[in-house]
Amino acid sequence: MAAVTPVRCSLRILRRLPRVVSHRLQQCPRLQALGPTPVFHISTPLTSVHWRGFRCSHVASGQVLQFKLSDIGEGIMEVTVKEWYVKEGDRVSQFDSICEVQSDKASVTITSRYDGIIRKLYYDVDAIAHVGSPLVDIETDKALEGAPEEDVVETPAISHEQSHQEIKGQKSQATPAVRRLAMENNIKLSEVVGTGTDGRILKEDIINFLAKQTGAILPYEVQKTPSPTADTPPKEKTPIMAPPAIPRPVVTWKDRTEPLNSFQKAMVKSMTAALKIPHFGYCEEVDLTQLVRLRSELKDLAESRGVKLSYMPFFIKATSLGLLQFPALNAFVDEGCQNITFKASHNIGLAMDTAQGLLVPNVKSVQALSVFDIAVELNRLQALGSAGQLGTADLTGGTFTLSNIGSIGGTYAKPVILPPEVAIGALGKIQVLPRFNSCDEVVKAYIMNVSWSADHRVIDGATMSRFSNLWRSYLENPASMVLDLK
Structure with missing residues (x-):
């Protein structure tokens, strides 16, 4: 017997139909054994209902939102779109x-806050x-936000179309x-154990995971490309492009006024504080004679692993070992x-003189790193700094700073503390003196002078002196560092 449904009720029936079908299918033991694979879809000119894997929702037309560039910190007010x-x-x-x-x-990578479709790009490259x-x-996508609560039935399920970066309906935090x-490096994030806060996957977790797969200790630059095998052709490693040559200034013999850029404004703010x-x-x-001898012995070994070993x-x-005693x-x-x-x-941050000015990237968690691990990270930071590609993660989070003014020239300095830190050190050049x-x-001795600055509100002179003596003892007798290495 046929039934006649009024036109005004047709949309309501279409919207409720997936819920009824979902309820009936969930009661069927045979379909439950097969898993949530059936797909039910109804489409009309006015509405669309889609049911898949025991998930039912009413899909309405989306809302176009403007995704704005938020404040990326450091007092920066403008950026260049690179890619x-x-x-x-x-x-x-x-x-x-x-x-x-x-x-x-x-350099900062901007990520999306929403799920949806890109409708307009406001800027060209550069x-x-x-x-x-x-x-x-x-x-x-307004799939669930615009639907009445009684029209949405959701049962947790893992879709077969889920990417490898999702586990149990949730994305890996990275x-x-x-x-x-x-x-x-063709690594599935679902297979990597995150050591960051709330299980967040860090760069070190990826590097360690790759090192375990290859069975070797590799520097960061080498780890970015898996070791080639007979079955896998080697991939070409994209070299970091050197910064363009700085043009020579043109002397006009006239006064010229230019506004400070965002980096200079941030430096003024920091120095004011x-x-x-x-x-x-x-x-x-500090007498570095023994350290100079040790470094010369280890230099070739480090280079065989693809790492340049400096002092x-x-x-x-040595700074990290000293901070363990003087927190x-x-x-x-x-x-x-x-x-x-x-x-x-x-x-521990390292002040760098780059084409972009003074930058202070830092090596994270030095207390858990070996001397070789620190050298690998320094090689990476120096390469990115020369290319102007240091990211926000590299430049933030420092707790103590060293300034290697001796690489340019100079014996003593009076370094300025970088708030909210409470101490900083400046390293002079290494001199050969009697x-x-x-x-x-x-x-003949290799002598270097170090200049410390400390916040006298929380650090007294005796504490600074004892820390400096311990730091000096590690460097004058580098073999003693082995006893305290973790």
Whole structure:
């Protein structure tokens, strides 16, 4: 017997039909054994209902939202769009990379906040984008937000179309840079155990995972490309392009006024805050004769592993060993000097003189790294700094800073503390000078002077002196570092 349904009720029936079918199918033991694979889809000119894997929703037309460039920190107000990862019409999900922008100080990958379709790109490559201005228009998916609550029935299920970066309906937590590194090396994030906060996958986790697969200790540059085998042709490694040559200034013999760029404004702000800190200085002479001999013995071994070994990894590791004994120097203090936070991780920064100006990237978690690990990371940071490609993650989070002014020239310095840190060291050049040995004989010695600055509100002179003596003892007798290495 046929039944006649009024036209005004047709849409309501279409919307409720998947729910009824879903309920009936869930009661069927035979279909439950097969798993949530049936697909039910009804489409009309006015509405669309899609049911898949015991998930039913009413899909309405999306809303076009302007995705604006948010504040990326460091006082930066404008950036240059260097590369687009999407084009108009592409579908994106949350945390997918949209574009890469570059400021005077760092390169940053911008990720999506919404699920939807790209409808408009506001800038061309190499165009200037301002903070707060729209980057793209995204037509968001209003599948569940616009539907009545009684029309949505959802049962957790893992779709076979799920990407390898999703586990049980959730994406692995990782930054776009880490996801790109995993993609370049064909690594599934679902197989990597994250050691970051709340299980977040870090760059070190990808590197360690790849090292376990290859069975070798590889530097970062080598790890970015898997070792070639007989079945797999070697991939060409894209070299980091050197920065363009800086043009020679044209002398016009006229006064010229230029506005400060965003990086210079950020430096002015930082230095203004630093000048409010009551600094005190402490200088020391260090005999590096034994360290020079040790480094010359290890230099060829490090180069055989593809790493350039300088003196800085030893200076940084000695600093970390000293901070274990004097944690007050690895601390943050608030502006009102009411609270001091002792930082568990030794993120030691290294001041670099680059074409973009003074940059201070830092080596993360030095307390857990070997001298070789530090050298690998320094090689990476120096290469990115020369190419102007240091990211925000490399430039933030420092807890203690060393300035290698001796690489340019100079014996002593008066370094300025980088707030909210409480101490900083400046390393002078290594000089060959005559010194007396234990037998009162004049010998050739490799001498370096170090200049420390500390926040006198929380660090006293005796603490700074004891730390410096311990740091000097590690470097004058580098074999003693072996006893305290983790």
